[in-house]
Amino acid sequence: MAYQALYRVWRPQEFADVVGQQHVTKTLQNALLQEKISHAYLFSGPRGTGKTSAAKILAKAVNCEHAPVKEPCNECAICKGITDGSISDVIELDAASNNGVDEIRDIRDKVKYAPNEGRYKVYIVDEVHMLTPGAFNALLKTLEEPPKHVIFILATTEPHKIPLTIISRCQRFDFKRITAHDITGRMKHIAEASGVTVEERALHIIARTAEGGMRDALSLLDQAISFSGEQVEVEDALTVTGSIGQEQLTNLVKAIIDQDTPQALDAIHRLLEEGKDPLRLIEDLILYSRDLLLFKTAPELEDSLERVLSDDAFKAIAETVESDLLYQYIEVLNKTQQEMRMSNHARTHLEVAAVKLSQSERPKTSQAADIPDLQQLINRVNQLEGELKKLRATGVQEEQAQPAAAPAAKKQTRQSTFKAPAGRIKEVLRNATKDDIAQIKNRWGDMLESMNRQQLRSLTALLNEAEPVAASQDTFVLKFKYEIHCKMAMENNKLTDTMPSILQELTGTYYSVIGVPEDQWLDIREDFIQQQDEPEGDGEAKEDPLIEEARKLVGSDLLDIQD
Incomplete structure (x- = not known):
């Protein structure tokens, strides 16, 4: 048999092998065990993160002879047939080359036929965002109400190009970039199983170059093995990846x-x-x-x-x-x-x-400015000794002179380096709507992906621990876990200009951004809530005008107020 690349040989055959996507695999496993299988799924995320592999594993699990199971057995005839592609019940399509209306109409005509061997007929459509508008329209009705024996699994790297009418008919799972730590662990296991010796630092270099894609990492590892032989060293990894040691x-x-x-x-x-x-x-x-x-x-x-x-x-x-x-x-x-x-x-x-x-000018340190001249220090000590002798001569106790000789140094407390604009944040909270924050959160992952595609990965790294927490019609509050990340992000004009622009493209609304560290956010929100709950005038909290009017119309007995 011809040589197969590592990423094909080690393609995940069960959910446990899908690295770094536990939030997806656990949900699918629970759905399989409880037999709550949806008729359509949408797998979105960066390249090489396991979308198509997870789709094939799901297709095997629903058709496995031992179903319901959370993992396919990979031993029965159906599991083996789906793995080697010999069973016609699992149909894989590449939307990049089959993106026309005729191809989708052909699927629509054939879905009514029952599966030949398994319990379900599974259609896996890769890069589904490449379908034409007409093809999407042809798919709509079938995707919404397919026969009971049909499951659609759509995979894409650009979910923002898919019509909302398609997305709303699917269960959506967002695959995230795999961490360098997880990629390194998986490559180490593959190298050991393949009998190849790879230095630990070489694995780290390859993992960081892969930028969150397991397929890219295994391709680079394959290339490094071919370059170096049976022992991959740091220099080999640097040469293959083009990285700098x-x-x-x-x-x-x-x-x-x-x-x-x-x-x-x-x-x-x-x-x-x-x-x-x-x-x-x-x-x-x-x-x-x-x-x-x-x-x-x-x-x-x-x-x-x-x-x-x-x-x-x-x-x-x-x-x-x-x-x-x-x-x-x-x-x-x-x-x-x-x-x-x-x-x-x-x-x-x-x-x-x-x-x-x-050749840049170095910032002056406060420590250097606080050190007095040595001769001045000696003169000051001599002066204090002379004053001490005079006090002793007049009968003043030595203990009373000690505070003048050795004054206690005041401890300097470290000041916060970043102060969030509490007034602007409270104004956003006062005008906040659920629709605006939901819209931003839904497109937040797409915005980060768009920044990465624009070669802004160094800026995106500041947003790894950030989360939108409140939004009005034109402004949103972005909470950072660490104060240093918030300071760096809010002082970077490129980042504060790029984020609103990309969000405007994704949502149709321009939102300016206000950054706040997590500890300051908790204090500002608590203060805002207390202000809202404070009584007015006569000591009683003022009732909402809408509730007051409703009470007049129907009476208190028939009025049911829910938050």
Whole structure:
């Protein structure tokens, strides 16, 4: 048999093998056991996250000879037939090449026939967003009321292109990007089962390059194995993925921080001579600076690091560099990245950015300003000793002189670095509607995906722990789990301009954004609720005018008030 790629050999054959999508697999398993199977499903999410694999597993599970089961047995004749494609009851269609009205009409004519071997006839339509408007219209009625023996499973990477009339007829499951940790664990298992030795750091490099797609990760691993043989090392992974080694990146960042311009330029030239892409290098520098800032501010968030592993060299840089300097680096690098995308001289912009960063003015630290001159300190001590002798001579107790000799230092309390606009947030809460916040939440995943497609992954990383919590007709409140993420996001003009623009494309409404850290959000919301509950004038809470009018019309006995 001809050689098969790793992602085909190790394609998941049961729900337990689908990595990083427990919120989907658990729901489907419960539905299988309880025999609450829907007539239509929509699987949406980025490429290589297991949508088509989950569809085939579901098709096997509903038709398994031992059903109802939460996992297909993969041993019975039907499971084996669906796996090798020999059973005609499971029909896989590629909407990219079968997107016309005639193909859908053919499906519509054939769904009425009973399955040949299994209990259900399952249609799996991949990349369903490629169907033409006429094909979608032809599918509508059949999708809404198919025969009892038919199940439709639609898969897509762009759910925003599917008509709402189709989406409303399906149970929707959103597949998310797989974390680098989960991808690394799965690749390690596959490498061991395949008898291939792969360094741990090489697996991390491949996982981060895959950007959340298991299929991409296995393709890169396959390529690295072909390149290196039976033992994949870090250099092999760097060569295959085109990535930049952490040691090289650390040396470059250290040269910039040390203001060693010749060394920084030499490091860049060596990387470019090795064939590294300038755009990839500038993005790695942004992510490295971001990881430095996060590690310096919150070391316990080590799992949130996007680009680096926290080795000794990285920790040493994080301890010495100032946060204000990292803010400056990220701002300059972001601006340079935008200029490089619109220029034919990307290398020149990269070199100019390196010179600008390595020669930038360092922020002054308060510690240096607080250290007095040594001679002044000696003079002050001598003066205090003279005053102490005079006090002793006049009979004043030594204990009374001690507070003057050694005044207690006032402890400086750390001030919050970001203050959310409480007044604007309360105004949003006062005019908030359920429809607006529901509309934003429903399209939030699509907005993040759109930002990723626009090469804004470094900005999207700030929104991983963010959540829309309230919205009026023109503004919404975005809650951040960590204050540092909120500060970085709200001070980034590119991010605050891009989010409302993409949401306007998805929802038809322009919403400006207000960021708030989680702890401040809880205080502001609690304060707002208390203000709403406070009595007015005579000490009694004022009743809603609509309720008061209804009470006049029908009386209190017939009035049932529900929140």
